[in-house]
Structure formats: C-alpha cells, structure tokens
Amino acid sequence: MHQNLNASLHGIRGSFLDFIADPFYQVEQDCVRYLPDGLLILEDGYIKALGAYQELAAQYDKIPITAYPNRLILPGFVDTHIHYPQTEMIAAYGEQLLEWLNQYTFPTEAKFKDPSYARRIADCFLDELLKNGTTTALVFAAVFPESVDAFFEAADRRNLRMIAGKVMMDRNAPDYITDTAESSYEETKELIRKWHHKGRLLYAVTPRFAITSTEKQLKLAGQLLQEFPDVYLHTHLSENTKEVAFVAELFPQNQGYLDVYDQAGLVGERSVFAHGVQLTDAEFRRLSEAKAAIACCPTSNLFLGSGLFKFHQAKSPEHPVKVGLGTDIGAGTSFSLLQTANEAYKVAQLQGQSLSAFKSLYLATLGGAEALCLEDKIGNFEVGKEADLIVLDLQATPLMQLRNPHLPAQSLGQLAEAAFALTMMGDDRAIQATYIMGRLAYDRDGHRPV
Numbered sequence: 001m002h003q004n005l006n007a008s009l010h011g012i013r014g015s016f017l018d019f020i021a022d023p024f025y026q027v028e029q030d031c032v033r034y035l036p037d038g039l040l041i042l043e044d045g046y047i048k049a050l051g052a053y054q055e056l057a058a059q060y061d062k063i064p065i066t067a068y069p070n071r072l073i074l075p076g077f078v079d080t081h082i083h084y085p086q087t088e089m090i091a092a093y094g095e096q097l098l099e100w101l102n103q104y105t106f107p108t109e110a111k112f113k114d115p116s117y118a119r120r121i122a123d124c125f126l127d128e129l130l131k132n133g134t135t136t137a138l139v140f141a142a143v144f145p146e147s148v149d150a151f152f153e154a155a156d157r158r159n160l161r162m163i164a165g166k167v168m169m170d171r172n173a174p175d176y177i178t179d180t181a182e183s184s185y186e187e188t189k190e191l192i193r194k195w196h197h198k199g200r201l202l203y204a205v206t207p208r209f210a211i212t213s214t215e216k217q218l219k220l221a222g223q224l225l226q227e228f229p230d231v232y233l234h235t236h237l238s239e240n241t242k243e244v245a246f247v248a249e250l251f252p253q254n255q256g257y258l259d260v261y262d263q264a265g266l267v268g269e270r271s272v273f274a275h276g277v278q279l280t281d282a283e284f285r286r287l288s289e290a291k292a293a294i295a296c297c298p299t300s301n302l303f304l305g306s307g308l309f310k311f312h313q314a315k316s317p318e319h320p321v322k323v324g325l326g327t328d329i330g331a332g333t334s335f336s337l338l339q340t341a342n343e344a345y346k347v348a349q350l351q352g353q354s355l356s357a358f359k360s361l362y363l364a365t366l367g368g369a370e371a372l373c374l375e376d377k378i379g380n381f382e383v384g385k386e387a388d389l390i391v392l393d394l395q396a397t398p399l400m401q402l403r404n405p406h407l408p409a410q411s412l413g414q415l416a417e418a419a420f421a422l423t424m425m426g427d428d429r430a431i432q433a434t435y436i437m438g439r440l441a442y443d444r445d446g447h448r449p450v
Ligand SMILES: [Zn+2]
Pocket: 081, 082, 083, 236, 274, 328
C-alpha cells in the first residue's frame, strides 16, 4: 500500500532541534541536529521520519500537516526529580533542608492519605507539567499507597511516560507520615505489580533519604530491586552539609553517604540520586563506575541554600556520570526546565564555568532520557521513538521578540544565541504546544492549531 493513503500518518512542519550525542564529550556541532524548515512524520504516536521539508514533502503530499511557522520544535522535556505532593507548597519561606521538611513538607504530604485530595493535586500537577513542556518525569509521591494510585491513574489517562513511587520512610519524621520497614516493602511490592509497565508507566522504589530510613528499610528496598530488576531506585543524596553530617552520625559504620545506599544494594544503572551537591571525589567515581545518574536541581539548591552542583566534575571525561535536570518542586521554584537551565547556567558561572544552551537543552531532553535509561524510547527524534514533543515560541513576550527578531535561525551560531536567550528568558509562556504520542495535549492559546 502506498504510504500516503495510510490515514494514521500525519506531519508537523517547523524548525526542529534535537541532540544525537552528548555535547559535554563531543564537539557541539556534531551533537546538534537542526532543520530550519523540517517535516516530522508521525504514525500511531511514533516517529516515522524527519527531514528537510523540501526533501520529504513530495513523498507525503496527501497526509494532513500542521505547520508552526517561526516556532522551534524540541523533544519533550524530561524532569528527573520532582515531588507531586509538594505542588501546593512551592515557595515556602525561610528554612534550609531539614527544618523545611519538618515545617512545611511533612504536614503537606500528610494530606495525601485522602485519595480525592491526591487525585485533585495529581491533575493540577500534570496540567502544570504539560504547560511547561515536560512530558516525562521521575516523581516522588507521598508515603501513602493511595497517593501513588492517584498519580498513576491521572498519568495513565493522559497516556504519559511517567516514573513514580511511594515514599518509604520509617524514622525521623512524625508518626502520621511514616511507615515501617515491612509495610513499605509489602506496599511497594503491590504497587510495582499494579503499575510497573502499565501503559507507559514505570515504577521507582523510593526511600526518601538515608535520614528517614532505617538500615532495615534500605535493605528491603535493595531486595525489591533484586526481585524486580527493571524498576528504578529514586532517592536524595548529599544535598546539604547538615544532612550529610546527620547521615554520618546515623550510619557511623559506613564510608560516607553514598556508601549507605551502596551497602543496601541501591547503587546501580537504574538508580537516580537527586542533588549530589556535597559529593566527594570518591563518590563521583563510584557513581560513574555504577552508571548511576544524578538529578541536578539548581533552583532548589539555590532556594534552600544547599550549594553549587559541580557540573564540570560530574561530566568529566575521566569519570563521566549521567546527569539530568530536575525541578525538585516544591523546594525548586519553577516547573519550567527553561528556568531550571537558567539557574544551572548561573550555578556553573559561580564556579568559573559556562554552560551553553546546547548543553542545557541536551540535559533537558536526551541527557534526561539517558539518566532514566529511556533513551531508546524518548529524548530525540530518532525514527521509532515515542512522539512526545514541544513547540517553543522564541518570541513569547515583547522583550523576547526584541531579543530574537530574526526567526528561524539560519545557522547553528544564530541558533545557539537564540536558544541561549530562550533558556534565560523563557518559561511556560514560551511553550506554545505539547504533544503526547503524536497527539496535541496542551495548546497555550487554547485552540487546536490549523
Ligand atoms: Zn527532592
């Protein structure tokens, strides 16, 4: 049958930018794929072809094509660390990590015992992600299994590729929000059976951090990873100096913070550790060796005064560590990965380094997908991948229009400059549209494009 007669095909025309390799390790121009006037062909939610419009158009002249003139189309953003129950407590004043948890976080998360409340916030949260161009996230739920059900039900209805898990925490927190080592093991096991690989959903075993888990609970988390080898491990690591000191007190027999997780069997290729601001050289080397990932969360690290993430060390050629960007809502201050890239740039600048727009957009797309071991499914426009993509408006405000008057960029140099201004000035206003599996899931102007 001739392709053009296949009704499930459709096309999107615009400028396309994606990454085919890691610009931290190769010359940037070899990692960037840019088509100023491109055509993306979608079939049943998957990418079928991408090429210059002039080259592909004749072959697909009978299929419907949605055109986005002067818009830049990227793969959907990947947020590698975020807490959905903290949506409503974003921007809580005045504390650093441990006090902030006690004063704001635990009371807020306690509300998620109520399934109808959890469902309402899960919906708000996912709407906010799509509005900000985030199509995949690694998500903390609360300690209650109901909070996981509510999140996955809402994500499944939207056909999103999401990873989440029930928080495991059996000490150093109020009774109303703790489980026990045994109950966390049993409940997690049941949730994995219920949700892991249901549609596009995946499960992450989620101890909050070493402070709120006994050694026994961490060991049981490790046992779950043995029993279900393709689930993820998601936790926090070395965010704040007081936290690191408290971990040393709680686990005097261990060789540091990462070693606490290592001894429990929690450090592997599918492990994602949020923050890593205070990591030692030996810990960076161990993460590299284990092929584990760090979710770097600059807006959160600045907000809580935790410190500056060492991009140059994490992405060193000698001991490369997989890194993704995380918003870490609600300690993070924006759902936007553009704003997260903005703060990441400043974090690097304060250490005498520059983080180019191509590097930060790589971290927000393919780099995030690699951190989550999902690079075979999402992260760029390779044929066969799931068609989650976003349409960006580089002239979303009058000031952005003044800054980016000439679109589309005609060279990689022009694109680098326009993309950098986008990461400094852009936020949810710059997201014109978000597509999930080839279908329009969010449109800024509230209508279907023509
Ligand atoms: Zn967090």
